[in-house]
Amino acid sequence: MTAGRSKGWPAVRRQGRKWLQIAAYIAPAVVLYAVFIIVPVVQAIHYSFYSWNGLEPLTDFVGLGNYREAFGDPAFRQAMQHNGILVALSLGLQLPLALGVALLVNRPMRGRSLFRLIFFVPYVLSEAITAIVFLQILQPDGLVDQTLKSVGLGGIVQLWLADLGLVFYTLFVVITWKYIGFAIILFLAGLQGIPQELNEAAAIDGATSWTTLRYITVPLLGPTIRIWAFLAIIGSIQLFDLVWIMTLGGPAGASSTMATYMVDQGVNSLRLGYATSVAVILFSICFVFSILYQIFVLRRDVAGGTSRMAG
Amino acid sequence: MKRWTLIAVATGVVACAAVLGVSSAGLAAPSGTKSKKAVTLVWWHNANQGAGKALWDQVAKEFHAAHPDVTVKPVPFQNEVLQNTRIPIALASNKPPDVFQNWGGGSLVDQVKANKVQDLTKYVKPWIKTIGGSAAGWQVNGKQYAIPYSVGVVGFWYNKELFAKAGITSTPKTWPQLIAAINKLKAADITPIAVGGKDRWPDAFYWDYLATKLCSKTTMQQSAVTYNFKDPCWLKAGVYVQQLLNLKPFQDGFLATPAQQGATSSAGLVANGKAAMELQGHWNPGVMQPLTPDNKIPGFLGWFPFPNVPGSKALPGSLLGGGDGFSCSWKAPMPACAQFLAYVDSPSVQRRIGSTSFGLPVRKGTESSVTDPNLKAVLAARSGSPFIQLYLDIAFSRAIGQALDNATADQFAGKATPAQVVAKIAAAAKKK
Numbered sequence: 001m002t003a004g005r006s007k008g009w010p011a012v013r014r015q016g017r018k019w020l021q022i023a024a025y026i027a028p029a030v031v032l033y034a035v036f037i038i039v040p041v042v043q044a045i046h047y048s049f050y051s052w053n054g055l056e057p058l059t060d061f062v063g064l065g066n067y068r069e070a071f072g073d074p075a076f077r078q079a080m081q082h083n084g085i086l087v088a089l090s091l092g093l094q095l096p097l098a099l100g101v102a103l104l105v106n107r108p109m110r111g112r113s114l115f116r117l118i119f120f121v122p123y124v125l126s127e128a129i130t131a132i133v134f135l136q137i138l139q140p141d142g143l144v145d146q147t148l149k150s151v152g153l154g155g156i157v158q159l160w161l162a163d164l165g166l167v168f169y170t171l172f173v174v175i176t177w178k179y180i181g182f183a184i185i186l187f188l189a190g191l192q193g194i195p196q197e198l199n200e201a202a203a204i205d206g207a208t209s210w211t212t213l214r215y216i217t218v219p220l221l222g223p224t225i226r227i228w229a230f231l232a233i234i235g236s237i238q239l240f241d242l243v244w245i246m247t248l249g250g251p252a253g254a255s256s257t258m259a260t261y262m263v264d265q266g267v268n269s270l271r272l273g274y275a276t277s278v279a280v281i282l283f284s285i286c287f288v289f290s291i292l293y294q295i296f297v298l299r300r301d302v303a304g305g306t307s308r309m310a311g
Numbered sequence: 312m313k314r315w316t317l318i319a320v321a322t323g324v325v326a327c328a329a330v331l332g333v334s335s336a337g338l339a340a341p342s343g344t345k346s347k348k349a350v351t352l353v354w355w356h357n358a359n360q361g362a363g364k365a366l367w368d369q370v371a372k373e374f375h376a377a378h379p380d381v382t383v384k385p386v387p388f389q390n391e392v393l394q395n396t397r398i399p400i401a402l403a404s405n406k407p408p409d410v411f412q413n414w415g416g417g418s419l420v421d422q423v424k425a426n427k428v429q430d431l432t433k434y435v436k437p438w439i440k441t442i443g444g445s446a447a448g449w450q451v452n453g454k455q456y457a458i459p460y461s462v463g464v465v466g467f468w469y470n471k472e473l474f475a476k477a478g479i480t481s482t483p484k485t486w487p488q489l490i491a492a493i494n495k496l497k498a499a500d501i502t503p504i505a506v507g508g509k510d511r512w513p514d515a516f517y518w519d520y521l522a523t524k525l526c527s528k529t530t531m532q533q534s535a536v537t538y539n540f541k542d543p544c545w546l547k548a549g550v551y552v553q554q555l556l557n558l559k560p561f562q563d564g565f566l567a568t569p570a571q572q573g574a575t576s577s578a579g580l581v582a583n584g585k586a587a588m589e590l591q592g593h594w595n596p597g598v599m600q601p602l603t604p605d606n607k608i609p610g611f612l613g614w615f616p617f618p619n620v621p622g623s624k625a626l627p628g629s630l631l632g633g634g635d636g637f638s639c640s641w642k643a644p645m646p647a648c649a650q651f652l653a654y655v656d657s658p659s660v661q662r663r664i665g666s667t668s669f670g671l672p673v674r675k676g677t678e679s680s681v682t683d684p685n686l687k688a689v690l691a692a693r694s695g696s697p698f699i700q701l702y703l704d705i706a707f708s709r710a711i712g713q714a715l716d717n718a719t720a721d722q723f724a725g726k727a728t729p730a731q732v733v734a735k736i737a738a739a740a741k742k743k
Contacts, residue, residue: 051742053709054403055425069742139575140564162508162564164724248509251566252724267395269713270421271742 052273066277098183131245190224434649461670462634463593505586507570538740549729714739
């Protein structure tokens, strides 16, 4: 017994040491994460139950009142709808467009790197710069209007940013211009990873280029597309800078997003409790979506990787 | 094990020490001053360029020269950043600036309620009369919580040449005359009015002004206290706005036009002769100046007050206006802070505010320092007015003021009727 104990203790001690070691190594990261992520999130949830202007102490507890107001406010519902449309348009239009361009510039041809560069440049610009440049271009009688008029298309000139039915789609075009380069670069990288032998084998079997695209390229590009879609959806839900600079979410809320609505209520109206509840809603949507996407869509791409350590 | 414990403890201590270090550094600074009397006034203001910035830097130096134990540190900010973000956050923190820009009205009421500003009444009593009625906009329950240094009124900045071209011989004095002028300008193929619809508050000027011209003084004064909008004059204000909108007097795409940025802003359109007039505050020449090709205030620029509405309950000549002031935060050392505000309103400083066209001085007897002919006209209107209503979005508590701006912008976009505008403002008032 004594012998057994004397053998067991060092093992336990080693175990203890190991955990201490782990704790010491991860402590800085955990502390940082807690202080800058967890605590603010919990605080935000706390604030969201109060009516609060930021000056007086937190005393006016309203329970779920802020949440009820948000979901009941037509302006917020309109903003949510805009985010939804943006998600749909990103997946429905940007995906085929980016894929098409990626396939084009993936072919061996003269000036290929130049084209890649050109498509990627907008992504390097900050959203603020993009917004200001397009503000100038889209002014009434600005570059876009002048160009259309000079080629005899004056008839389709619109009030791009002032037309309530059009402004959101104008913004979508600017967003696409800015972010399409990122999708193209991702897809190009994905295409590089498809073994050439597969295409050759398909060609020998007499597959048309369309069949090759449908049954080889797209399925093998799947993981890349799924990652891009994840980033595009999260980006669409959180869209703020570009809209704020170009339209402030207007006119009359025609180009609002959840984030512009939140800033309008929080910073401009100083309804900080209410705006925080909007922030919590925005956070929850992103969070739940991320988790579900990880579980149902991305899992097969990372199987054996980070999600299942035991393999 | 000992070693690991030591490391863990050390890590913890280092981490905690870092936090302690930060906080103690923050705490040590104020107490580490040389003598007991020496104080520093950190001063947040919105004059971030030009004559205003130079003047405030000079004023800080002069005050220190006269009061060697008080050091004034001016910190300029861009106006909207200061008003919307910096001040609210700083007031919620433990380290607010000592002196900060204050626009009066509903935000000041909220600051007083939360004990964020100091009562200046006893300090300013000996001299506050020298700025006359201007002081009223910065009082809450009869007590002075901030001091204005410049007060102006909103009016039409117009292009004399375009008016002449359209055959308008004298500036409109009444609402029907304004309508007639708009029609004449349209007939001459001139854009009558530029408005910065993107920013929303310029839309609200029309609604605010028509309310000021339609409602009695009592109704107006009670509105910011009771938030009762049952008097029919509020609805009427929106009806008159609608009458104006139906004339389509604004530039193409006015819903997306910013008020102040670039040559295609509403101020830029007037400054470059692309539109005949704009309803704006006394600051407008300063906004226009950098937007013209030669960086000069255009020579054709003139000013006239908002026309009266005949047969209304309002006193003729009632105006919409507002201004800039300063207040002392709860942390500011007294009486140094109050003395500093007194210096800002001293004749010497007030005259320089006028002579540099930085603002419209409030101290009686310094009006003659204003030499710019347009600002003289603004000042004359201010002096002759029986009642100056503070811009309603400032007069109201922030959330209600913003709801007003949004509601009028909705009406300008064709998304709200006059009745809905009143209903939206009243609904925002109920939320408080």
